[in-house]
Amino acid sequence: MAEDILVLKDVVKSYNGQRVLDGISLVVKEGEHVSLIGESTTGKTTLFKVIVGLVPPDSGQVIIFGHDITRMNEFQKRNLLKNIEMQFQSGALFDSMTVRENIRFILDEETHLSGKEKETIIEQLLRGVSLWNASENFPYELSGGMQKRVAVARALSTSPRLALFDEPAAGLDPVTSARIIKVIKALVAEHRMTIIVATTNVLMAQQFAERFVILKNGRVHTDGPWPELLAKGDEYTKKFLSRDLMR
Ligand SMILES: Nc1ncnc2c1ncn2[C@@H]1O[C@H](COP(=O)(O)OP(=O)(O)OP(=O)(O)O)[C@@H](O)[C@H]1O
Ligand SMILES: [Mg+2]
Structure with a gap:
């Protein structure tokens, strides 16, 4: 059971x-x-x-x-x-941190992975939500939909x-929406x-x-x-x- x-x-x-x-x-x-x-x-x-x-x-x-x-x-x-991780409806990203740092912060706080392992996870996730190009941007430089995708990536980062x-x-537009759903489902299945x-x-x-x-x-x-x-x-x-x- x-x-x-x-x-x-x-x-x-x-x-x-x-x-x-x-x-x-x-x-x-x-x-x-x-x-x-x-x-x-x-x-x-x-x-x-x-x-x-x-x-x-x-x-x-x-x-x-x-x-x-x-x-x-x-x-x-x-x-x-x-x-436990939660993706907030509003995104709730840290304004003073870049996209990459937003995820890195959670990994630093909650895991004992090496720096290299953390950076690999960040890259995989940001590529998954099509935001690798925005990794050095700050949340205020992103659209609402992009912020939501970062929030999803962040919630998945610690498995x-x-x-x-x-x-x-x-x-999100239908194509992006389908992509995000696919990323979430793949990682959820992989990490049970x-x-x-x-x-x-x-x-x-x-x-x-x-x-x-x-x-x-x-x-x-x-x-x-x-x-x-x-x-x-x-x-x-x-x-x-x-x-x-x-x-
Ligand atoms: N901090 C708060 N102070 C006062 N009222 C609040 C607070 N948080 C939520 N509420 C109220 O509680 C109710 C439920 O809000 P909640 O955000 O949980 O709904 P929801 O089901 O998530 O709605 P949605 O589908 O629009 O996201 C709303 O009437 C909201 O105004
Ligand atoms: Mg709600």
Whole structure:
């Protein structure tokens, strides 16, 4: 039996008195690929931030590799979270570092690889997302789509056990989008990563995972393989999935 890599138990988070996460429970096993889908503002990004310890939940448990991060001190948390990477929807690159340095920084912080090994990884990844030519550029010199591709490369760089991608291909042209999806899938397969991909786009979700977790009003509305949800889900689920799902 695969290990539970992530267990969320009744996670609640409110902003300004409004419940964004209203009791989320979820189990993800090692090696699983999950698409976290839901309309805008259903709390996908907030949930990711809770998982990577950036946003403390008001209540509930966030258990990663068997350890509840809500009960850990900063040092313990940082050590555990070295095994997780998140690609932020906004990119969230370090403005004062070049593209290459943005990735190198994470590799320096979180791995014990040699300088040469790190540079090889950086080159492979940047070539993979077609940005090797921009490696010495600063984020402000790049388009939004280019920044997103750097963020994807950065999240993959350490081959984390758990990788979270927040709208990894939104806003990219179809050719670039297909290329990024291919790069992510190849590396995920090679390193047997567990991934969760957040998106509003059902077609995109389908590219990454058969298991769909659909969020609605800050709760897990339904969870299962998409063909099953499409056949047996409730009215909302069927309508949501059939908007643009490939059959
Ligand atoms: N730091 C914050 N302070 C106040 N409100 C917040 C904060 N972060 C998120 N919210 C609110 O929480 C809700 C959920 O936001 P979140 O970004 O998690 O949604 P999402 O599902 O990722 O949406 P999208 O698909 O548009 O990315 C929104 O109403 C948002 O305004
Ligand atoms: Mg979001």
